[in-house]
Amino acid sequence: MIQEMAETLDDSGSAAPRLKQTKQNRQSQILAELNRSPSLRIADLAARLDVSTETIRRDLDELTEQGLLNRTYGGAVRPLSTEPSISERHHLLVAERERIGRAALPIIKGGRIIMIGSGSTTTHVARRIAVELRDITVITHSFGVATVLAMNPTIKVLMLPGEYHATEGANVGVHAVSFLAGFHADFAILGASGLTVDGPNEALIECGAVYSAMTMRAAETVIVADHSKFDRTFPSRYAGWQQVHHLVTDKAPSDALRAGLDANGVGLHLA
Incomplete structure (x- = not known):
């Protein structure tokens, strides 16, 4: 030393x-x-x-x-090329993600069919859904999301088929994407690896394809992401802000990012 x-x-x-x-x-x-x-x-x-x-x-x-x-x-x-695994992310910014989970519930309470993407923040949202909602259907590719929803027997969970991605704990691939074509949801709840003026993006291209399909099959898209994702760029931009209706986060974004949200009418909800 x-x-x-x-x-x-x-x-x-x-x-x-x-x-x-x-x-x-x-x-x-x-x-x-x-x-x-x-x-x-x-x-x-x-x-x-x-x-x-x-x-x-x-x-x-x-x-x-x-x-x-x-x-x-x-x-x-970490550098952009080293996105942590889902198990690592579950131990990061826990308090912030719990607040985001609670803040997302009022937005989606009227929904009967909800699509949820993989990720640590979306799992926190799913945990709040399991506690506060009943008699709904959730479509997901995340085993973590499905597991926390299992505590509520009134919630029907449909798992997407596909290839299991171990570091993300989710099914991905062409079968997962094509499965979504047969459904329509009131809300899609999605996380992100990064948020830029161009829209939310994802480190895992395979997950980005699933998120993009969920966005197209939902009446409203809700992005849930903490402040560490601000102004970070990853390979898969799975939606533009014009396709997103709500962003739930824990801190105010930078001026440039906020301008992008405002220009596309995205509702900003601070937890």
Whole structure:
């Protein structure tokens, strides 16, 4: 470990050495933390490494320039090519996603047939649906969504067929997409890997195809995504904002993203 010496005064007033991390060592620790947790917050890193938040911001900016991470509002995430698995995402931003789940319920309460995409935030919405709604039909390709809905016996769950995608915990592929053609829903509830002025996007192209089909088969589309998705771009843009009716999130988006929502009449709901 690379360290440099600094001096502080002990209780007697004499100089006592203490260890201070170099920037190189500090940034190595930040990357190590990012390998363990796909999302980091500036305040948490500053406290853990015993430096100021401004120092952490400079570190994150430098690491972003090197392509080693991506900055988000208040923190950093893994590079775009390394979307965490569904099991990892279930442990991130839990409080924020629970609030989003609660905020989404008033929007969809009148629906009788609902399509739900895979993802950690959509699973939180499904958990609220299981508690608060009854006598509805849910069409999903996510085993996590189906599992939490199973606690409510009045909810009928239709699982899409297809190829099982292990890291997403969902069925994808041509069979899943073609199955949706035989149905119509009041609402499609979808997550996103990123949200840009062009619309919601998804890291997994296979899931993006399913989300696109759900969007086309639903009267209204509701995107549920936390603030870490703002202004991030992934390969599959599965809808334009003109196809989306509501965005439920936990913080106000950037000016450019907000302008894109407003221009297309997307209702913004802050949890």
